[in-house]
Every structure is written in C-alpha cells, then in structure tokens.
Amino acid sequence: MSLHQFLLEPITCHAWNRDRTQIAISPNNHEVHIYQKSGNQWVKSHELKEHNGHITGIDWAPKSDRIVTCGADRNAYVWSLKDGVWKPTLVILRINRAATFVKWSPLENKFAVGSGARLISVCYFESDNDWWVSKHIKKPIRSTVLSLDWHPNNVLLAAGSCDFKCRVFSAYIKEVEEKPGPTVWGSKMPFGEVLFESGPSGVSGGAGDGAGGGWVHGVCFSHSGNRLAWTSHDSTVAIAEGGKTSTISSLSSETLPLLCVSFITENSLVAAGHDCYPVLFVYDGTKGSVTFGGKLDVPKQTSQRGISARERFQNLDRRATSSETTEQGLESLHKNSISQISVLEGGKSKCSTFCTTGMDGGMVTWDVKVHTHTTHYTHTQSDTLLYHWDGRRNGHMGRQGTHTTHYTTHTHSLTRYCTTGMDGGMVTWDVKVHTHTLHTLHTHTV
C-alpha cells in the first residue's frame, strides 16, 4: 500500500481513468484537478474550471474517456478531451438543490445524478438535438440522495438516501437501450419503478432494533449484481440478496459510521469511513450473515522502549493513564475520515488493488490478495480472504487480548506463524504477506 499526500484540503471526490495513469480529484473547491502519474510522482496536467459551486461528484468513463462532474451549483458537466484540452458540455439536470453524487452507467450511455432535491436525475444523450436530457426519479424518495451504484445490466440503479433507506430503482430509458431481461430483483422494470426498498434499519429481528437506522452513506452492487451492500450512519453494514424477499443481513459494527463501501469479491466487501482505516467484511450466503473480517491497516509497531518516570507523569497529566503507547495521533495511514473507495484492479469480483481518498487530502492505494480455494484450516468457508492481524497491543476496540476470527488465504508461498496473547492463548495462523507492505506483523509477547 502506498500513501500519496496530494494536498492539505480534503479530497471531496476522485475518479481514475481506464489504465489508472491519471486521477481526477476535487480539492474541496469549484475545480477538478487531473494528475498524471510519472514514475512515482503525480504531476498536475489539467484544471477543469467551469462549476460555480463545490464539486460533489466526479466519474470517469473508462471506455469513452469522458468525465462527468456534478456540483453544489445544481449543474453537471460532461467533459471530453479534444486536442489535449477538456471541453465541458452543460447538462440541464432540472434540480433545485445541489447535486450530491454522479455515476456513469456500465455501458456509458447514461449517467445518474443524486441530489438534495430528493430525486435522482438520469441523463442520456439525445443525438437529434445534440444535448443531454434528464429524466427524474422522484417517488418515493423523501430526502437527499447520498450515493448511487449501477447494476451491471445498465438498467437498475441502487440509491442510498437520508431517509434511512436503500432502494433499487429501474432507470430504463427506452431511447437508448433494449428492454432488459429479468434479474433477481424483478422482471418488470418501467422507468422509476422501485424494485427493492430496505426496511427502517434492515435488521432481521432483535430487541428494539428495526426502529431507527441512519443515513445510507454508501451503496454497492456486487459484480454479478445479485447482491447489494450498503453502509449506514448508525454504524451498520447490510447486504441484501435479490430475489429472496426481506433477506437482509446486517452487522452492527463497533466502529464509527462507514462512509463508503465496495465489493472486492462476491462474498466480501471493504468499507471505510470516519475511523480512517478500511475494514473487511465477509458475507456468508448460506447462513445469511455478515461478519467482521478485520482492519486492513496494520500500523507500524513502534519499538517497545522503556518509558521514563517523567513521561509516565506527563501521560498521567495529559491522558489520565500512564500507558506506554506514545500515540501522537492516529496510527492509520489516513489521518482523517475516508470518504471514497474505488476499485483499481481486478473489478468487483477479484479486486487486487483499491484506492481510498479522504478528508486529509491523501490518497492511499491498498493491495489485496484474494484467492478462492476449497481446503480450509480454521473455518468452513469456501471463499477465503487475506486478513491483517492488528499488531497493536491494545487489540481490537477494547477486546483486550481476544483474537478476532479471520479467514485466511493460502497460496503457494504460504507462511505460518503463531501468536500468543495476553489471554494466554496460542493460535496458529496461515498468512500471506503483502509484496508492498511497509509493515511487518509482530507477535505479542506473552
């Protein structure tokens, strides 16, 4: 994994081009900056200035090489590269509030814009008049739309909004495409039809749950489109499988709310948010359960040095504990909330690299090695993933000394190691070490 600090301002949104040599980011203002990768450095190559308000969403179409941006000025522009210059084309969205999110459809013949006007604007190009036309999906959205994701069939659109619900709509535009075949989400798909709507908090059962829920920050379809995952402001992550009505598995996590989520295989997803590190979740289709797979940011273990008496008293004064950890700040790579995750390589079915940008102005690329295999050592799952051991002495979130269960991956050059911990237990783990890792995994001392 590697961190590149672009600027000190938050990166509100980013988008990569097809071969991942260029990245378009918005540094929390009215402009889009495009950076070109040259060696290990990023060089600014273009500045796109047309918006009058903060840019809230950028998406770069890989095949047609067009960028669509949307902003708080209620407009969207489609940019095309002509003679080395990006030329904008205004798209009339007909919204009376800011746009919040934009995404190209898989075939890149239309894009969807979420907005604070409680509607989604689906835009397509009308070649007769040579301009972009928008159609609105309004019912039954009752608050700002925060995030969108397209189904691979180019027709279904998932939307997460501030009215605590995640929905799947049909965005079928007869002018640009054929009638879609039936999917697990439904077979009749007129424009604007709601094919799925999550319950109040999507939890199946549980005392007192089912009331509440939070704003749905991020939604993501799996690679096949049969599964939909969303993260919500009440620190939950939920997955629904199309077809099986009201099969929503959700996990109330112990972390702060997650803002963005992406599938990296059909059974696992990575999400990140206000806790500043990405986390892995694993979904078991047969049991219908979501489990926490581990944090994906293993901080460098600071060398254990003795702490002087003076420092002890200083710590007592500052932090009311005389603990030894000299945490200057966060130990994660990102120093502020992560707002967006994008898959770089491998697609959503076999992702090998993904990238996160956040409010600290940094961009981190992460490597994942994912393998499916049938033999198992410690768990009865057939799809297994890499896990990271959290080497911090404090362990996970307050669970002193307990080991979280992880799913391990095996490849040809597999290494095994054993950890002993403060709970007096000894566990053997099979681990695949990253090729780019800067951190090494440490064992606890008993």
Added chain:
Amino acid sequence: MSKNTVSNRFRTVDVDEYDENKFVDEEDGGENQLGPDEAEVDSLIRQGNLMEALQAVLKNPPINTKNQNVKDCAEGLVLKVLSAFKSSDVDKGVQSLDKNGVDLLMKYIYKGFETPSDNSSAVLLQWHEKALSAGGLGCIVRVLTARKTV
C-alpha cells in the same frame, strides 16, 4: 407608521409544520408495548438473581410507544436493576448480553444520564465503561442515530 407592525405573533408560528415536504417518521403501532414487567423484575432483585433481573428488565423495551409514563417507568426500573449490581459484577452482567442487548443497555444508560439523581450517574458511568468496551463506539453512534428510543 401603522400600528399593525407591532404584533409579533407571527414569530411564534412554526413554519416547518406547514412544509409539505416535511419528513414524518413512519408510525409503528407501539400501543401494546408496556415495558418490562415490574413484578417479575422486582421479585428477581429481591431474590438476588441479578443476571436474570437484567435480562428481564431489557425485555419489551417501550421504544415505539408514545406514552411517556411507560417510558419513565421502564427507565426507573432499569436504573433500579443497574444500581443493585455490585461493581465487580457489572462486567459479567454486560458479557451476558448479546449485541442487541448491549445496544439497548446503552440507550437506557444515556436516558438515565438525562435525569440524574443522587447516585445514579456514578452507577451509570460504571456501566457505560463496560458497555463501551463490549459494544464499541458503534454502540454509542446507534444511540445517537436512533429515531425512536426508550
């Protein structure tokens, strides 16, 4: 100047009520929720079976009901059970709850913070610390984001 400008009554009008796009929560029929069973919980406390009392008092939370009395009653009962625990047993009590139980306990704890009485805050803070280590920050976030709470 005309005397009509003196009237300030328009300032007390709640304009949001007349907004046709105002977001109204879904009404879940909560009229049947009566809160935890007082008799059962009292008897369990008297018997000294505090673990069972904790489980019993966390049943039937009056989340959806609009009856404030039921909610106050439930809160008082929960506070009684929490105070009856010895400091060393608080940890075991929290461990005996499942995830939803910890979330519910945290909701009651924060509700209890709102109306402090003699010793309630100290007891609640102890419980808060243990519940936090079991439920993590997500648990507190769920208390904050819950639309309908105890």
